Amino acid sequence: MKSITHVAQAGTVESSDILINLAPAQPQSGIQIELATPTPKQYGAQIRELIRQTLTAHGIADAVVQATDKGALDYTIKARLITAIERACAPEGGN
Amino acid sequence: MQTLKLRRAMMFMPGNNPAMLQNAGIYGADSVIFDLEDAVSIHEKDSARQLVLQALTHFTYSCEIAIRINHIQTPYGFRDLETVLPGKPDLIRLPKAESAEEIQTVAEVIARIERECGFPDGTIKMGAAIETAKGLRQAYAIASASPRMEFLAIGGEDFIADLKTTRSKDGRELFVARSQLVLAAREAGIQAIDTVFADANDDETFLNEVRFIKQLGFDGKSVINPRQVRQVQEVFAPTEKEISHARRVLAAYQDALDRKSGVIALDGKMIDTPIVTRAERVLAYAAAVRN
Numbered sequence: 588m589k590s591i592t593h594v595a596q597a598g599t600v601e602s603s604d605i606l607i608n609l610a611p612a613q614p615q616s617g618i619q620i621e622l623a624t625p626t627p628k629q630y631g632a633q634i635r636e637l638i639r640q641t642l643t644a645h646g647i648a649d650a651v652v653q654a655t656d657k658g659a660l661d662y663t664i665k666a667r668l669i670t671a672i673e674r675a676c677a678p679e680g681g682n
Numbered sequence: 683m684q685t686l687k688l689r690r691a692m693m694f695m696p697g698n699n700p701a702m703l704q705n706a707g708i709y710g711a712d713s714v715i716f717d718l719e720d721a722v723s724i725h726e727k728d729s730a731r732q733l734v735l736q737a738l739t740h741f742t743y744s745c746e747i748a749i750r751i752n753h754i755q756t757p758y759g760f761r762d763l764e765t766v767l768p769g770k771p772d773l774i775r776l777p778k779a780e781s782a783e784e785i786q787t788v789a790e791v792i793a794r795i796e797r798e799c800g801f802p803d804g805t806i807k808m809g810a811a812i813e814t815a816k817g818l819r820q821a822y823a824i825a826s827a828s829p830r831m832e833f834l835a836i837g838g839e840d841f842i843a844d845l846k847t848t849r850s851k852d853g854r855e856l857f858v859a860r861s862q863l864v865l866a867a868r869e870a871g872i873q874a875i876d877t878v879f880a881d882a883n884d885d886e887t888f889l890n891e892v893r894f895i896k897q898l899g900f901d902g903k904s905v906i907n908p909r910q911v912r913q914v915q916e917v918f919a920p921t922e923k924e925i926s927h928a929r930r931v932l933a934a935y936q937d938a939l940d941r942k943s944g945v946i947a948l949d950g951k952m953i954d955t956p957i958v959t960r961a962e963r964v965l966a967y968a969a970a971v972r973n
Contacts, residue, residue: 597729598729601699601701602701603700603701603704604700604701659700660700660704660740661740662700662704662733662736662737662739662740662741663700663704663733663736665736666700666729666732666733666735666736666737667729667732667733669732669736670728670729670732670733673728673732674728
């Protein structure tokens with residue numbers, strides 16, 4: 588299991604993008620997702636599920652995620668989340 | 683008939699822009715270059731290469747997708763390769779190439795990742811941009827450094843800065859470099875791609891430049907604006923007159939072969955081997971455009 592050591596961000600609030608803020612959480616607290624999206628009814632559940640799946644696939648069990656969606660497609664959500672994970676788990680972020 | 687790989691317009695797109703990456707195929711460019719180098723700030727190199735990887739994995743593009751990586755002497759170049767190559771781009775474009783060794787180093791990384799990912803050997807091609815006097819002196823060595831090499835490009839702005847001059851409207855300062863680049867590419871049997879033209883509002887100078895570089899022998903041009911794609915393609919497209927003439931040349935040539943005649947003429951002009959070769963190229967080009 589990977590653990591998030593510090594807060595990290597990835598993405599932007601430009602159209603078709605998503606801004607991900609990833610923060611550490613207490614062990615065993617699970618994945619908490621706060622999502623702001625222009626299409627909560629249509630895609631809210633799908634975006635939350637994609638965030639959860641991507642974190643789990645990268646060995647993250649506990650995290651606090653704030654996501655500001657601007658109409659991002661799945662590939663962008665996944666890319667921004669993976670970048671946020673890499674930054675949040677790296678000693679100094681790194682790029 | 684041999685099918686040519688067209689690279690008339692190679693369009694740059696910033697690698698960290700989701701809206702552009704997801705629409706990359708709609709502009710009609712022969713190649714789209716996802717840029718990880720100059721278009722991406724040093725603070726966003728990681729997010730750009732991850733976005734490019736996910737785009738490559740998620741979409742099936744109708745055009746060739748090239749990735750311009752950062753130079754391998756920067757802290758980013760090898761990370762770019764390690765991240766994006768598993769997404770199976772069509773081509774890697776190396777900026778500021780100055781030696782055959784750089785090409786071979788990148789080619790070795792590509793070969794290793796192709797093996798690791800189970801891609802057929804040689805799937806991912808390469809191109810390199812010459813942007814310095816030193817690079818131009820090594821142009822043939824760079825062009826012939828790997829069988830993956832598909833083209834040499836000239837990076838005009840950096841090259842002009844290296845020459846310690848400025849860019850003029852008619853591009854006279856680039857004349858020697860452009861000519862030498864075409865010569866090196868032709869000697870190596872690969873394509874030559876011209877530099878970008880930055881002023882998207884100056885159509886007249888842009889079109890003059892495209893006609894000029896076509897006449898020098900270039901196969902295409904790097905572009906930064908979607909509007910320039912069609913303009914370049916129209917200049918490079920063979921005209922109906924050229925196609926008709928090429929057909930007549932080949933017909934006359936075939937007729938002479940059938941008659942075992944040593945002298946071939948069309949409309950009172952002698953036809954020899956270079957003219958036949960040129961006619962074949964016009965028809966191959968026209969066929970590639972149709973496809």
